[in-house]
Amino acid sequence: MGSPQPLSSQPHVTDGRSPLWRGHNVFRVVTFLYACFWVVAQFEEYRRPWLALVVIILMGLWTVFTVWRYWTRAGRTNRMVLLDCVVVTVLFLSNEFILSDYQMANDFPSVVTVWHPTMVTAAAAQWGMFGGLSTGIIAAASNYLIRGYSGPTMSLDTLLLVGTGLVLGLASDTARKSTERLARALRAEAAAAERERLARSIHDSVLQVLARVRRRGTELGGETAELAKLAGEQEIALRALVATTPRETAExxxxxxxxxxxxxxxxxxxxxxxxxxxxxxxxxxxxxxxxxxxxxxxxxxxxxxxxxxxxxxxxxxxxxxxxxxxxxxxxxxxxxxxxxxxxxxxxxxxxxxxxxxxxxxxxxxxxxxxxxxxxxxxxxxxxxxxxxxxxxxx
Structure with a gap:
């Protein structure tokens, strides 16, 4: 669904998407607590209360695990986010065996409830607008699959899921590009500083010696003039070598x-x-x-x-x-x-x-x-x- 993170090899550049990931972690914890409230409130009305308890425990364990993994950039891998989407989708689909027909027909909150969209926020932060849109559509399709009907509430849920994926994905793409530009600028600045240092060092030593040999040899004439010519050619070649050192390119x-x-x-x-x-x-x-x-x-x-x-x-x-x-x-x-x-x-x-x-x-x-x-x-x-x-x- 996306390419590996391009900034993993640049440890000194802060990932511009980190605020999105922190927001996602907070959102996942808050929505899990919200889900716990509704499980307690509806526990006796579920078709299989014991399965609801299993699902909420798994949700809690997965919340703790993913918050820990997403806390650092090293844990935000494509494989981890893909696994996250699969786990959240499976837990959400388990509501088919938990909610009663009455709860399904009257838009009662599922066991997973608003914890479900956290798969969209994770995918959007990792894969950008395309990832957010794709997972938003998958999440909306899962909702229609277990509810089995269409209505104003379902349409609103779909709009929120897809819209959230698009907006957060756009923010992620913008942050990633900004970070890459910053990384290039920092590398270019460091490379330019090193080139200038080398150029000053060469100018103060080798180039000055070559220039002096060239001038003095020209003044003396004879065979020394030939050495002066060679020194001049090497001076020009050395200046060209410094100037054509591989340099940073734009995007x-x-x-x-x-x-x-x-x-x-x-x-x-x-x-x-x-x-x-x-x-x-x-x-x-x-x-x-x-x-x-x-x-x-x-x-x-x-x-x-x-x-x-x-x-x-x-x-x-x-x-x-x-x-x-x-x-x-x-x-x-x-x-x-x-x-x-x-x-x-x-x-x-x-x-x-x-x-x-x-x-x-x-x-x-x-x-x-x-x-x-x-x-x-x-x-x-x-x-x-x-x-x-x-x-x-x-």
Whole structure:
């Protein structure tokens, strides 16, 4: 009737359905006491008083057992709730052998009475709206089965049983989804904090050493320049590795491109992103990040070790705009065509080809001694709600 609880592996996140279960336990105890009152009041009128006594004792034992089981999340298993529904239904159907014909025909309370709907509240809390509706229908059908007639009272009972299942099931579904969102947010926050810690540690040690080797090797020239080039390539690769660490995804499999770009920040690379997450499908987010990484690699390779670079991410209603700009010497006219003719397809394949595969557009703005600016525009598969597009820059 439902899938296993998705939060059982997250012990540090409180189950949002716990208040529903506490309410169910209280409801079960109160309705059991109510049933005891009516058993005492009608004891002499039952067809089989001894069977009524057996049923009320079983109800008491089952109430104590289920309250104990449902007290903790570990006890709220699908098997336990299913068994609960079966037990309550069997005890309710036993009224067929307890109540007299007169009691049946005149709507006297059964032995189980309002303890019967507790199977609906348990199923709704566990399985949500579908479970609440299903058990509500089963409970109503059991009522019609032993009474054998239809009337205003029976219709009201049916409405209450089914309605209770629907309302509590909806509340359970909402609480479960809210808890899962909270769990994802907590995991994302912890993962982001760990990534930032690692990025700071790497930046303060390995990356600084590689950057120093690259700068010093470039200054010395000769064979050392080749080592400087290798150090620069490893610096870029290491930054990319930190930035592309597996990260938390949204409920629909999207990732936050803004969070990925943040890791690229250095003393030479300045990143400007919206104040809110920019959720994109994972393949699109990875491709755009790769475009930025390739553009920054070209800045490092062609603009010199002292060049500054700026990365700007903009989230528009129907598209995402990425701009990578540097203050280097610019690209001479015809240089890209010459590189492509020589078989060096870094820009043509890694940047322009990737953007074209995303149905996006890319424009280049460059002048001698004026730097280079790439602007990439890619359509969004699912435009975000207006409230997610608000916000300034971080």
């Amino acid at each position: 629909d499999g999207e990732t936050d491109l803004a969070a990925r770009l943040q890791v690229l920040r250095t003393s030479r690379i300045h990143v400007s992103i919206p104040g809110n997450p920019v959720w994109l499908p994972e393949p699109l987010s990875s491709d755009l990040f790769a475009v930025v990484r390739e553009a920054l690699a070209n800045v490092d390779k062609h603009a010199g070790p002292q060049a500054q670079a700026w990365v700007l991410l903009e989230e528009l209603p129907a598209e995402v705009v990425l701009t990578v700009r540097d203050d280097g010497p610019g690209i001479p006219d015809g240089r890209l065509a010459e590189a492509a003719a020589e078989g060096r397809l870094g820009v043509a394949k890694s940047i322009r080809g990737r953007v074209a595969s995303l149905d996006g557009t890319i424009t280049l703005d460059t002048e001698p001694d004026e730097g280079t600016e790439w602007e990439v525009r890619v359509p969004r598969p699912n435009p975000p709600p207006a409230k997610r597009r608000r916000g300034g820059k971080r």
